[in-house]
Amino acid sequence: MEFFSLGKQLHSCVIRSRLASDVFVGCTLVDMYAKSAAVENSRKIFNTMLRHNVMSWTALISGYVQSRQEQEAIKLFCNMLHGHVAPNSFTFSSVLKACASLPDFGIGKQLHGQTIKLGLSTINCVGNSLINMYARSGTMECARKAFNILFEKNLISYNTAVDANAKALDSDESFNHEVEHTGVGASSYTYACLLSGAACIGTIVKGEQIHALIVKSGFGTNLCINNALISMYSKCGNKEAALQVFNDMGYRNVITWTSIISGFAKHGFATKALELFYEMLEIGVKPNEVTYIAVLSACSHVGLIDEAWKHFNSMHYNHSISPRMEHYACMVDLLGRSGLLLEAIEFINSMPFDADALVWRTFLGSCRVHGNTKLGEHAAKKILEREPHDPATYILLSNLYASEGRWDDVAALRKSMKQKKLIKETGYSWIEVDNQVHKFHVGDTSHPQARKIYDELDELALKIKNLGYIPNTDFVLHDVEDEQKEQYLFQHSEKIAVAYALISTPKPKPIRVFKNLRVCGDCHTAIKYISIVTGREIVVRDANRFHHIKDGKCSCNDYW
DNA sequence: CTAGGGTTAG
Numbered sequence: 001m002e003f004f005s006l007g008k009q010l011h012s013c014v015i016r017s018r019l020a021s022d023v024f025v026g027c028t029l030v031d032m033y034a035k036s037a038a039v040e041n042s043r044k045i046f047n048t049m050l051r052h053n054v055m056s057w058t059a060l061i062s063g064y065v066q067s068r069q070e071q072e073a074i075k076l077f078c079n080m081l082h083g084h085v086a087p088n089s090f091t092f093s094s095v096l097k098a099c100a101s102l103p104d105f106g107i108g109k110q111l112h113g114q115t116i117k118l119g120l121s122t123i124n125c126v127g128n129s130l131i132n133m134y135a136r137s138g139t140m141e142c143a144r145k146a147f148n149i150l151f152e153k154n155l156i157s158y159n160t161a162v163d164a165n166a167k168a169l170d171s172d173e174s175f176n177h178e179v180e181h182t183g184v185g186a187s188s189y190t191y192a193c194l195l196s197g198a199a200c201i202g203t204i205v206k207g208e209q210i211h212a213l214i215v216k217s218g219f220g221t222n223l224c225i226n227n228a229l230i231s232m233y234s235k236c237g238n239k240e241a242a243l244q245v246f247n248d249m250g251y252r253n254v255i256t257w258t259s260i261i262s263g264f265a266k267h268g269f270a271t272k273a274l275e276l277f278y279e280m281l282e283i284g285v286k287p288n289e290v291t292y293i294a295v296l297s298a299c300s301h302v303g304l305i306d307e308a309w310k311h312f313n314s315m316h317y318n319h320s321i322s323p324r325m326e327h328y329a330c331m332v333d334l335l336g337r338s339g340l341l342l343e344a345i346e347f348i349n350s351m352p353f354d355a356d357a358l359v360w361r362t363f364l365g366s367c368r369v370h371g372n373t374k375l376g377e378h379a380a381k382k383i384l385e386r387e388p389h390d391p392a393t394y395i396l397l398s399n400l401y402a403s404e405g406r407w408d409d410v411a412a413l414r415k416s417m418k419q420k421k422l423i424k425e426t427g428y429s430w431i432e433v434d435n436q437v438h439k440f441h442v443g444d445t446s447h448p449q450a451r452k453i454y455d456e457l458d459e460l461a462l463k464i465k466n467l468g469y470i471p472n473t474d475f476v477l478h479d480v481e482d483e484q485k486e487q488y489l490f491q492h493s494e495k496i497a498v499a500y501a502l503i504s505t506p507k508p509k510p511i512r513v514f515k516n517l518r519v520c521g522d523c524h525t526a527i528k529y530i531s532i533v534t535g536r537e538i539v540v541r542d543a544n545r546f547h548h549i550k551d552g553k554c555s556c557n558d559y560w
Numbered sequence: 561c562t563a564g565g566g567t568t569a570g
Contacts, residue, residue, distance in 0.1 A: 024561095024562065027562095027563055027564080028563065030564095031563070031564070054564075055564050056563095056564090057564090059563080059564055062564070062565070089564095089565075090566095091564075091565085093566055094564080094565065097566070124566075125565045125566050126565085126566080127566085129566050130566095131566090131567090132566075132567070156565095156566055157567085159566095159567040159568075160567050162567090163567065163568075187568090191568085192568035192569060193567070193568060195568090195569080196569075223569080224568055227569040228569045229569090230569085230570090253569095254570085256569085258569095259569070259570050260570095263570095288570090290570050294570070
């Protein structure tokens, strides 16, 4: 980037020397501007070129991919085919990367077919893009196939595969590559991918092992890796270790600060998070939009409304960062959770752009918590206008109806879901026992110790009822008898995971359960009682935050 | 004769 002005000077020289129409010079200029995040300049050069070859097209396409204009990149690719210039492996690599960032992978699949026909799919750069694209779309079998057929696997292939498997919660696959890495070695990317994988899964044992490997292989002072370490320790529930890494760092950037702030925010330590934020401002590190998401979510987790307003206003006035959809969603969350539903909807209406599904979904969640069906229906309608096939909305709306006993409406919704062939995102919970990840879904009986787990659940149910636990059947969808509803409740994945942890781990050890969605209200209550009858500390990481549950109390103060 | 690409941290 520091040579960008030099590049522009050279560009002027080129024009004076009448070399601008030269194909090679043109390609180089297009590439230079593309790499300097000035893709519009690339386009201008491209348009003045008399002839185009595969390189000029590829340079421009990759420029658009790098500036996150995927649609434009794909459009150009089509134009290129139209102009009878044949794409090569570099072109496919770029355009496949664009496809990986799109919500729909149809085009990517077609392109995959093309590369097979041209015999390019076994080449490193094409194959690596394919692995990444399939991994992002969650079709792991395809990603694995793309990896396996590679003619020669390089370090990037391994890193991509490691990252893909880790994000798919497949710890064995992902961590095997690390031991395997057949002579290609490991780079800072490898370790960062492994750490982010350990963080996704929440496996602190693996995380610590990787940490040791990092120190041993001399990457201990790498900025990216240290930032990933902070994030890993935070997401595995060990905020002290995260702070240790943070304190030991000689150089910190805005991502370092954002990582540690967001870590404390997720654990519900808003005061500490805000303290760190003020310290960051004091020493002159400029916050960015992600920092503010962490700060606002810290406020939202503990209900600090005035504090949140202060930061929401100052991000624009003091740091000229325009609030994005996520920032608005944080504020809606905060207002909604505090029961200020009307203020929240007023706030949504005052937004400078049209609220998206995320904002309305946040609001719908608040309506659910506060039992406001009327506003909830309004919100659901807004979401379905924007995302007509969103199963989560149907579920939330259906929960809302269920809590009011409107079973006819529940049935109608379920029928409509069936007609649209919508499948809801399945909730699941997992825990790590003896270096092994055990994953459970609702009513799961596939575990070898299922019988013992359900016996434990029955026993727990009896014990906590004696203490005053009353099942909250609002969280059950179906219109069934009360006794049956309770049974459904006791088959929720987070309860199964807790029960398995109780029978398979020794007593003073805290239990760490992870869930892909938000923890259910009844499970939250039940686990608080379970912490009393068993004397165990239970930590639940859900999609949104951490719950440290001990002696019948949760760190979230029942506010999440 | 040059050039174009794929994987990390919030």
